[in-house]
Amino acid sequence: MDLRLDRISHSYGPVEVLSDISLDIPAGEILCIIGPSGCGKSTLLRLIGGLERADAGRVLQLGTPPPDCLNPLTYIFQDFALLPWRSVRGNVSLALEDHALTASRKAEIITDVLVRTGLADFADAVPKQLSGGMKQRTAIARALAVNPAVLLMDEPLSALDAQTRELLIDDLVALWSRQRFTGVYITHNLGEAVRLGHRIAVLSRRPGRVREVIEIGTALDSRTLGDPDLDAIQRKLWHMMRDEAAAADRELA
Amino acid sequence: MVQHRSRDVPFRGGGFRPARIRGVGLAVFVVLIALAEWGTRAGWISPLTLPRPSDVLAIFGELLATGRFWDHMVPSLTRLAVGSALGVSTGVAVGVAIGLFSYVRAGLIPLVAALFPIPKIALLPLFVIWFGIDEGSKYALIALGTFTPTVVATYGAVDNVDRTLIRMGQSFGLTWRSIVTKIVLPGALPGILSGLRVSLAIGIILLVAAEMLGAEFGIGAFILQAGSLYDLERLFAGVVILSALGVATSAAIGALERRLLSWRS
Numbered sequence: 024m025d026l027r028l029d030r031i032s033h034s035y036g037p038v039e040v041l042s043d044i045s046l047d048i049p050a051g052e053i054l055c056i057i058g059p060s061g062c063g064k065s066t067l068l069r070l071i072g073g074l075e076r077a078d079a080g081r082v083l084q085l086g087t088p089p090p091d092c093l094n095p096l097t098y099i100f101q102d103f104a105l106l107p108w109r110s111v112r113g114n115v116s117l118a119l120e121d122h123a124l125t126a127s128r129k130a131e132i133i134t135d136v137l138v139r140t141g142l143a144d145f146a147d148a149v150p151k152q153l154s155g156g157m158k159q160r161t162a163i164a165r166a167l168a169v170n171p172a173v174l175l176m177d178e179p180l181s182a183l184d185a186q187t188r189e190l191l192i193d194d195l196v197a198l199w200s201r202q203r204f205t206g207v208y209i210t211h212n213l214g215e216a217v218r219l220g221h222r223i224a225v226l227s228r229r230p231g232r233v234r235e236v237i238e239i240g241t242a243l244d245s246r247t248l249g250d251p252d253l254d255a256i257q258r259k260l261w262h263m264m265r266d267e268a269a270a271a272d273r274e275l276a
Numbered sequence: 277m278v279q280h281r282s283r284d285v286p287f288r289g290g291g292f293r294p295a296r297i298r299g300v301g302l303a304v305f306v307v308l309i310a311l312a313e314w315g316t317r318a319g320w321i322s323p324l325t326l327p328r329p330s331d332v333l334a335i336f337g338e339l340l341a342t343g344r345f346w347d348h349m350v351p352s353l354t355r356l357a358v359g360s361a362l363g364v365s366t367g368v369a370v371g372v373a374i375g376l377f378s379y380v381r382a383g384l385i386p387l388v389a390a391l392f393p394i395p396k397i398a399l400l401p402l403f404v405i406w407f408g409i410d411e412g413s414k415y416a417l418i419a420l421g422t423f424t425p426t427v428v429a430t431y432g433a434v435d436n437v438d439r440t441l442i443r444m445g446q447s448f449g450l451t452w453r454s455i456v457t458k459i460v461l462p463g464a465l466p467g468i469l470s471g472l473r474v475s476l477a478i479g480i481i482l483l484v485a486a487e488m489l490g491a492e493f494g495i496g497a498f499i500l501q502a503g504s505l506y507d508l509e510r511l512f513a514g515v516v517i518l519s520a521l522g523v524a525t526s527a528a529i530g531a532l533e534r535r536l537l538s539w540r541s
Binding site: 072093094096102106117120149151 | 438440441443444445446447448449450451454458459462539540541
C-alpha cells in the first residue's frame with residue numbers, strides 16, 4: 024500500500040503551519056521528514072495517520088493493505104506512550120485486544136514481536152523498571168504486533184541518549200531488512216535521517232513547505248556511522264537548513 | 277610556584293527531601309497524652325479544662341464491658357458505609373461523565389459548583405421531610421456530602437489523564453469503550469483515590485452532624501449526650517473514636533493505593 028499526500032495545508036487558528044505539501048510514500052521505503060523546530064513535522068504525521076484532519080488537501084491510500092494487517096497506519100511516539108500500569112506483554116497485548124483473534128494467536132503474535140525486539144526476557148517488567156531504550160523497544164514491539172502497512176514514527180529516538188539511539192537505529196535497520204515495512208520518520212536529527220531514510224524530505228520553517236527531496240542510494244544495512252558519503256549528505260542538508268533553523272529559533276510561538 | 281591552601285568544598289545540597297521516619301507520629305501522640313495525664317494528676321490542669329486520659333480510657337473499658345460500644349458503633353459505621361458508598365459511586369460516575377462528555381461538563385459543573393459550598397447540615401430538615409426521620413435522611417446527607425468532592429476530584433483526574441496515551445489508543449484503533457476502561461479509568465485512579473480521602477473525612481463529619489440531630493444510637497448521639505451533661509470523659513471518648521475512624525479510613529486508602537498504584541514511579 025502506498026500513501027500520497029496531495030496538496031496538504033493546515034492552520035492552527037491564524038497560524039499557518041503547513042502549506043501545500045505533496046509527497047509520495049511508496050511501499051517498502053522509509054521517508055524521513057526533517058525541518059527546523061516548529062515547521063509542522065509532527066502535525067504532518069498526525070495528518071497522515073488520521074489523528075487530525077487537514078484544512079485543505081488529502082491523504083490518500085493507494086491500494087489496499089495486506090489482509091493480515093490489523094492496523095494499517097501505526098504510530099511510534101516520541102514519548103513511548105506506554106501504559107505505566109501494564110507490563111511489557113500487557114502493553115503489546117493492548118493493541119490486539121479489540122481484534123477478533125484467538126487467545127493462542129494473540130500469545131503467538133506477542134511472543135514473536137517480543138523476540139524480534141529483544142524483549143523476550145522482559146515480558147513481565149513494567150515501564151518504570153525499563154530504560155528509555157527498552158521502553159521504545161516495547162513501543163516498537165507493540166507497533167509490529169498489528170502488522171502495520173505503514174509505520175509512522177514521530178521522533179522516536181529523540182527522548183533517548185546518543186548511545187541508545189545508535190543501538191536503536193541498528194535495531195530499526197535490522198527490522199526493516201527482515202521485513203521491508205513502509206515508514207514515515209520525523210526527526211530533527213540529520214544523522215538519523217541519513218541512516219534511516221531512503222528519501223529525505225526537507226521542510227522549510229513555518230509554514231512548512233517541501234523545499235527539497237533527497238534520495239540516498241546506499242542500502243540501509245550498509246550505512247554506517249561516519250560513512251563519508253553520508254556525512255557529505257548530512258553536511259549538505261545542514262547547509263540547506265542552517266539559516267532557516269536560525270530564523271526559526273528566533274521566532275516567537 | 278605559589279602555594280595554595282586546600283580545603284573541602286562546602287556541602288550545600290542538604291534538606292528539602294522528605295524522608296519516611298517511623299514512630300515519630302506515634303511519639304507525638306504519646307508525649308501529648310502523657311503531658312495531659314501528668315498535668316491533670318499534678319493539678320496544673322483542672323479537671324474542668326481537660327479530662328484525665330486514664331479516665332477516658334476507663335470509659336472505653338466500661339463501654340466495651342457493657343456492650344454499649346457496639347450499640348453506638350454499628351449504626352454509625354453502617355450509616356457511614358451506606359451513605360458514602362452511595363455518594364462516592366454516583367460521584368465517580370458523574371465525574372467520569374463530566375470528564376468524557378462536553379455537554380455533561382457544560383451542564384453539570386455549574387450545578388456541582390453550586391452544591392459544593394452549601395453546608396449540607398443546613399439541608400437536614402429538608403432531607404428529613406424527603407427521606408424520613410430515620411436512616412434515609414442520614415444516608416442522604418452523607419451521600420450528598422461525599423458526592424460533590426468526589427465529582428470534583430474525579431473529573432479533575434480524568435482531565436489529567438495523559439492525552440498522548442489516549443491518542444495512542446485511538447491510533448491503534450481501540451474502541452471508545454476500550455479507551456475508557458483501559459486507559460482513562462486506570463489513569464484517573466490516582467486522582468480518584470486521593471479525592472476519596474477528602475470525601476470520607478467529610479463523610480465522617482456529616483455522620484456526626486446527622487446523628488446529633490435525631491438519633492438514639494451512634495457516635496454523634498453519644499457525643500451530644502455527653503456534651504449536654506458536661507461529661508468531658510465521655511465526650512473525649514467519642515472524639516477519640518472519630519479520630520480513630522479518620523486514621524483508619526486514611527490508612528485503608530493508603531493500603532489501597534499501594535496495592536493498585538504500585539506502577540507509579
